[in-house]
Amino acid sequence: MIEDEDDILRGGAGQRTDMAELGQIADLPSVPEDWDRPGAEVARTLIVFPSLKHLPRPSAAAIDRGDSPRALAEPWADWPMPLVPAPDPGAFTAALRARFPWASDAIEAYAMDLVGAPFAAFRPRILVGPPGFGKTEFARAVLETAGLDVTVYAAAGQMDGGSFGGTSRQWGSWRPSVPAQGCLRHGKASHGITVDEVEKAGTSRRWGRLDETLLPFLERGSTARAIHDPALECALDLSAVSYVLTANSLSGIVQPLLDRAPPLHWPAPRAEDLPIVAAAILAGLRRDRGLDVTWCPDLDGEELDALTAWRGGSLRPLRRMVETILASRDVLARRMPN
Numbered sequence: 001m002i003e004d005e006d007d008i009l010r011g012g013a014g015q016r017t018d019m020a021e022l023g024q025i026a027d028l029p030s031v032p033e034d035w036d037r038p039g040a041e042v043a044r045t046l047i048v049f050p051s052l053k054h055l056p057r058p059s060a061a062a063i064d065r066g067d068s069p070r071a072l073a074e075p076w077a078d079w080p081m082p083l084v085p086a087p088d089p090g091a092f093t094a095a096l097r098a099r100f101p102w103a104s105d106a107i108e109a110y111a112m113d114l115v116g117a118p119f120a121a122f123r124p125r126i127l128v129g130p131p132g133f134g135k136t137e138f139a140r141a142v143l144e145t146a147g148l149d150v151t152v153y154a155a156a157g158q159m160d161g162g163s164f165g166g167t168s169r170q171w172g173s174w175r176p177s178v179p180a181q182g183c184l185r186h187g188k189a190s191h192g193i194t195v196d197e198v199e200k201a202g203t204s205r206r207w208g209r210l211d212e213t214l215l216p217f218l219e220r221g222s223t224a225r226a227i228h229d230p231a232l233e234c235a236l237d238l239s240a241v242s243y244v245l246t247a248n249s250l251s252g253i254v255q256p257l258l259d260r261a262p263p264l265h266w267p268a269p270r271a272e273d274l275p276i277v278a279a280a281i282l283a284g285l286r287r288d289r290g291l292d293v294t295w296c297p298d299l300d301g302e303e304l305d306a307l308t309a310w311r312g313g314s315l316r317p318l319r320r321m322v323e324t325i326l327a328s329r330d331v332l333a334r335r336m337p338n
Contacts, residue, residue, distance in 0.1 A: 044119070045080030046189035048180075048237050052077045055169075055233065069169055069231045073176070073184060081189035083119035083240055084147045095145050099280055100138055102270050109264060110142050119190055119240065120146040124218040126198065126245040126258070129266030132314030136196050137280075138266070139244040143192030148242060151182050151193045156200035161208030165217075168230040176231045179217060179241045190240040198257075199247040211257045218243055218260040271312040278307055281315070281322045299325065 058071035066072050093111045100107065106127070113122045122142065127135045136152070143150045153164065166177035175181070182191045201210035216223050217238065226235035245261050247253060269277055278299055286296045299307075303325050310318045 044083055046083055046237060046240055047078060048081050048183050048189050049073050049076045050078055050234055052232065052234070069174060073232060076184065081183060081187065084188060084190045086114050086117040086120045087146055089114040092145055096141060099141060099276065101276060102267055102273050103138065106138070106264055106266060114146070120148055121190060121240055122242040122244065123220065124243045124245065124261035125264045126247050126261045127266045128247050128250060128263045131248050132316040133266055133268055134315050135246040135266050136194065139194040139246055142244060143194070143242060148190060148192040149182070149186040149188065151178065151191070153178060153193055153195050154197065155195050155210055156197045157202070158210050159202035159204060161210040161213030164210060165208070165213040166230045169233055174231045176229050179238045180229055180236055182241065192242045192244065195243060195245045197247065198245045199249060199252050211254050215256055215260060268313050269315060274307060274310060275304060277315060277318060278304065278322055281319050285322065285326065
């Protein structure tokens with residue numbers, strides 16, 4: 001203590017002139033070479049689930065079965081979850097334009113969200129356009145092109161908003177909210193949810209309206225960083241989850257939802273986009289049937305000519321036409337000699 005008092009009186013108490021020695025003693029982390037580069041300090045993780053010690057400790061059997069809220073989320077409790085890095089906006093735009101050349105304005109709107117973003121995330125929007133124009137496919141493509149895992153939540157006929165916001169632990173059918181389930185399922189703080197045909201959800205408040213249940217999840221401020229989960233009985237940080245909503249019209253959509261997810265016009269595919277659209281449909285059919293290009297080759301010139309009756313608009317008639325071509329291939333193959 002006397003030596004410390006002498007150091008204080010002389011000034012510079014506790015200082016060391018040998019910085020290398022100081023680094024060895026304090027085990028200081030090394031300074032990255034690009035520490036002063038703008039944007040060098042980016043978010044890579046986020047704690048979504050806080051400590052769950054307020055919940056009853058699950059039994060060994062409950063942990064094995066995962067049938068208690070704490071047992072389900074405990075592995076990530078108070079532990080950082082990874083965030084998906086933001087892709088290059090230019091590459092993101094180019095990839096989507098190659099698939100949706102008729103939707104430049106919509107693509108630009110989502111690409112702007114990635115400029116300077118610390119991680120892959122998008123502002124909530126409602127893609128509005130007539131049925132069959134490819135809104136859902138585009139919503140998935142936006143999220144997947146950014147590297148996000150996707151959950152498609154069908155809102156049509158949904159009469160229970162609690163199925164999205166979660167069910168209370170006091171019920172045997174408890175479950176976390178859909179965004180929280182996505183974090184647990186993918187093991188990431190950032191992922192994407194497509195709420196399809198949001199205008200077709202039920203309007204009764206008896207079990208909670210879906211459009212009203214969505215409101216806090218679509219907030220971009222502090223609200224999304226502290227959303228109470230009824231199953232886990234605590235606030236979760238779901239601010240890194242992205243939402244893309246689709247609707248055939250704005251009829252029946254409440255104004256608070258439009259305030260949080262502004263509508264974005266979705267244009268009709270054009271006749272000149274036929275080769276690109278048909279190729280995308282064929283690729284989807286390959287994926288659905290588990291085939292590769294060897295067994296399901298690209299459409300040739302004659303097959304594309306057979307599709308020229310499609311003059312743009314809804315993609316569903318075009319999909320049926322492509323399916324007919326594939327069926328004719330199968331018939332022709334059976335008729336060919338071995």
